[in-house]
Amino acid sequence: MLKNKRPFIISIILLSILMIAWGLSYVVASGPIIQDEAFEEAIRAEIDYEIGEIRPDQLTQIEHLQIRDANITNIDGIEHFTSLTSLDLRDNQIQDISSLSELDSLTDLNLRGNRLNNIEALAALSNLEELNLRENAIQDISSLENLTELADVNLRYNNITNLEPLQDLNNLRDRLYLEGNPITDFSPVIDYYGEINETDIDPEEYSENQDLAPVFSHPGGFYEENVELELTSPEEEGTIFYTLDGSVPDPVDNADQTYEYSGKIFIDENNDEEPTLSMIPTNFIDDRRGWNKPGTPQDQGTVVRAVIVDENDNVSSVTTQTYFVNIQSSLPVFSLSTDAENFFDDEMGIYVPGIHHEDSDWTGNYYQRGREWERPIHVEYYESNGNLAFSQDAGVRIHGGFSRRFAQKTLRLYSRSDYGESRFSYQFFEDKEMDDFNRILLRNSGNDWGMTMFRDAAMQRLIGHLDLDHQSAQPSLVFLNGEFWGIHNIRDRLDKHFLETHHGADRDHFTILDGEGTISDGLETGVEDYAELIDYVQDNDLSHEEHYEYVQNNMDIENYTQYYATQIYNANSDWPHNNISFWRYENLNNEAVTTDELDGRWRWFLYDVDRSLGYEDYDHNTIEMTTSSVNPGRDEEWPNVLLRSLLENEDYKHKFINEMADHLNTTFNTDRVIQTIDEMEAMIEPEVERHIHRWGIPESVADWEEEVEIMREFAVNRPNIVRQHLSENFEVDGTANVEINFDSDQGRIQINSIDLREGTPGVTDPENWSGEYFTGIPITLTVTPNEGYTFTGWGDEIDSDSETIEITLEDDITLEPQFN
Template sequence: MRKRSSVAILIGMMIVLLIMIAVVTKVENTRKSTIFLSPQFSRGGGFYDEEFYLRLFTYDKNDVIYYTLDGSSPDPIQNPHNTYIYGERIPIRSRKGDANILSNIPTTVYNPRNTWKPPMEEVFKATVVRAAAYRNGEAIGDIVTHTYWVDEDIGDRYTFPVISIVTDRENFFDEEKGIYVPGSLYDEGANPPYITGNYFQQGAEWERIASMEFYEPHGELGFSQRVGVRIHGGSSRLEPQKTLRLYTRREYGENAISYKLFPDSDIEEYKRLLLRNSGNEWGNTMFLDALAQGIIKDMNFETQAYRPAVVFINGEYWGIHNIRERYDDWYFEIKYGIAREDVVILEFQWSVDTGVEGDEAHFVDMLTFMEENDMNLPENYQQAHTMMDVDNFIDYQVAQIFFANIDWPQTNVYYWRKRTEAYDPTAPYGHDGRWRWMVFDLDASFGFWGTNYDTRSLEMASDPDYNHNGIWGGRDWSWSTLLFRLLLENQDFQHQFINTFADHLNTTFQKERVLKAIDEMQFIYEPEIGEHIKRWGYPSSIEEWYENVEGLRNFARKRPEYVRLHIMEKFNLEEMATVTIDAPEGWEGTVKVNNISIDASQLPWRGTYFHGVPITITAIPQEGTTFRGWGGDRSGDDSTLTVDPKGSMEFRIK
């Protein structure tokens, strides 16, 4: 067979390109024409301090506008009791005095922690107007949704962004199809009964279409579009308030949320998002996972961006939710430019979460290699480095162990790689084909869920007979500690792990730093927590909330001391050592202690390390200046020192 000419190939490519342009143009034109056919509103949704009259209109005066005020879809045939024909105007007023409706619907039946409670008082409400245009008895265009909050102090009412989720009531609360209630699928006779119910259902058939409006704290509209909504999470689905998982799809109108949701992130496009209920920590502080991930966000693994928000459902106040990124193939495509079909995500004991059957083979082969070969041999340990990002794994273990996460390592384990033919050391981050770990759901840590500042997480994470003290049904969970145990056979890994932990105890987990982070979170959530408590009844009072936050502080104060003792016991280390780094006044540059970079303005600097585990200290003078040598407990002209710390040691730059 003769090869096609380059001209023919070029023509073929041009034809494909023209077809693609035509399709995109058609979709965009259809979208624009749909907007043109849809009802127009005289005022957009948002915050108003005075009542007003809303006017609706269409570009064709012969069109008939139908509207609803309860969040349901305007449809004179399918929804005749709640659908009205638009006349001259619609009054938009304060809804003070209106009865609670949706917020009086029980959203859980059996929960060993938090039973459902009705709101303590009338919840704050907004007016939701949904309108559709009809021509010759047929709907044209899209349903348009706007949410209006009216209150004399509305501009200062919320310090968080405000999200309005609007959908037909039955989508969330119907006995048969409602995703937010126990519903017909709750089985009181099941063992255990608390894992049944509509809210435990998953998959596309349990996704419901809703309108979403996002407003910045003082009422500026960020974006408005239709999304798909599912219930998200594990056992946290039992909580009265649920986590919502949001999906964007072309058939809903927009293929992504194109908005800078997280001010500290460079990402401005999202395919999936979570409106998180704070997970298993629900009813305590409402921010523990966000706090913990914020503390470790500069470590060498994935963490989820966060931003707190207040959510309304069909106009009724629904409480504090934390906007979070969701890990999936879209996440890695948007963040690292890895094609979705090349992303492999495994969970738990190498189950394929994103990918195809067989994608776990690379991970299983890696474990098999480590089990069958002496990991204390340098060549075998180096081979492990080509299959997994060891630095990432160490940081991941350090974080989980420090926080005393009781819901790990037997659960909440996610790891990923780009599917490649072989390890590519020259590839950009994430593209080299190695396994990496990501952190999420740190709710059962930091002193909650039976954890404490003296919890022996290091021993648990390396226990060959790990069964979580029988908490998780007495099953054999030893697979969850296998990789860590295999790597600990290598002394280089062991020393790197100990020094990395020491580095983070001296910086990331330094008591004052963590306490400051807790203070900041309390300051952020304090203005909003009162209304949330009145809505849900958990925690029971603002005083209890303060006590819960103080529990975090108690953990932060005491945890470093116990972790250091646990490290010494685990690795048979004799003593801790205090290392001081100093320089003469006027010296300019940085000093590195292992992986810590210390600016001259931070000197003198002190850290705690372990005798028997050498550390590396490097002086890096500012460009144009000269390093003159070391003084103190070690003299010499070499800018890099390797030291086995003992007692109290001081190293001074000359």
């Protein structure tokens, strides 16, 4: 019996040993082959593998991999992609690429927008044909000297000075981009440079204009570990000087803050040091908007600014980089650097009250305007993923009216050729495909400061689809000389530069008026013409068609009506006696008009709507305020003259009432407004506590949430209140519901100004739509059959087969357009 069991017992023992060995090997294994969570998530999406440990055999057959803008810092594990021929890791946070050295099948590699300064691993990639290393911190490209298959290389915006490694690359003839590097010697590539199909600089001209500024071993940005920063000079002669307080290095005039570079600069998180600028009072108001001493510790970055002074005392341009160690941001970040006295000096500082002279009418430094009160500043802009978007010198002024007196102020940034760059060439706003800005505002949210900090931005987002010139918005964080300065909304400024870029005409051919018709910019003839228009509407009865037509020829009625519908809905109590601005194109050269906006009629800007969406109670009677004979804002007639005169015309009155109804049904539909509020609340919510810690207002996150809830209450209650006010003011009996049911595959329906189709803001289900309109006021409906269909009628309640009908409501109605 025992003899027969022996093989079985031996098998059990061997199996146990194998299981133990397997278990031990699993325990001592190095763990997952992908270390970086963001990298792992992207790879899982690539191989469609949600759960379970990623195995090498799942990666070996992949030939093409693109993972952009994923916040990847560590690419360990990439070596298992042994079949890769194309790899795109653009716009991540990668510093170490040593694991790429095993991917010898790569022919196309894109590492643009990372943090590389060591590319030795590329020396092993002998099959590379296309290589993009743009926007890193690379100095040494010797690893490329034997990559003889290279045909296309992009090295823009690094710290490269020596091109010798490219000298013998006989296939480098498709493209070579070198702009943005401190190169003065092009001799290694000059013999074949003219044979390259695509280049970006003239070597001779570039060499002459190249400024030998200091080279930084690490680009500015966000780091999880301390940075050991090295500064080098492209030439042996010359001494590097640097500062750490945001001021311009100057060993003579700024000797106390200027250091001679002699070795590595060690940069840590810097948050245990008490901030200095944040402790300077920026107003002396006693109420809740007065300056509060910030809580400590505060997040602080480190600004390094450096110059080279040569043996003849010639000074290079300033290189500026800001380093954020162990600082996180869910929003884009502006790092602003300047001599502190530009903001805080009692005599010249633009951010402080300054010295009060009892015998003068001085109102404070921050109330001063004009070029005299513009100060130089360096601007770095980091995207929410930490990538540097741009870095340039600019000018800065305080912006705004009443809100200048608040502790945190709005900054107006100026791009001007005097500073180097004449534009901020970046697309700041998702809703605006434009990357050309002369002016940018970093707004404190105006009268909404210390409340929600996005009322104005939300209101303007809601009307972004209308024919109104408005300001887009993007929340951001600002650091001033490394110190946290809180949430600011990026806004474009409404001025002649805005009109030029948005409407495509010479900025000097626009006239902008404010208030009662005061010139802001442009020609005095515009003041005279607008005054004549107002005189005309006061002297003539616009119920007569010829007088109404005259007004139509001089102002864009559609634009004006949308503008008033917006302001009335949002209950803006700081208007129209204030914050009203309008413009026209002068067409000085009598060229052919290319767009309606350039037809010479007056149009209105929408701006400063921070007193909206619940700033006033939702039952604020804005209709009465804007149609009374005297506007209560200033106890004057002029703010209401134009609207009151237009409403004398019966057709316009119906248009105005229907325009209000259309927007209450769509643009300001409660669900749409609440969705917008929710989205914008979510954007800044992660940063609100840090903002409060800095400025002491609102008092708590809970208080901020209560303010946001007031906006939602406004969204729920405001539409019916406006309908009630319209009914009372225009003596309308009430409202009725219009329901429209149709098949959108067969045709399209329009009710007044609303196109019932997918994509129309506020229209969620175009085939089963309902809206509220005013009884006794004619509404217009139009049907457009799709190709292959014929319209046959509006359904049982309307006996008509006309494609356009006008109906006057008495009760609720259901329309069911029919097609054959």
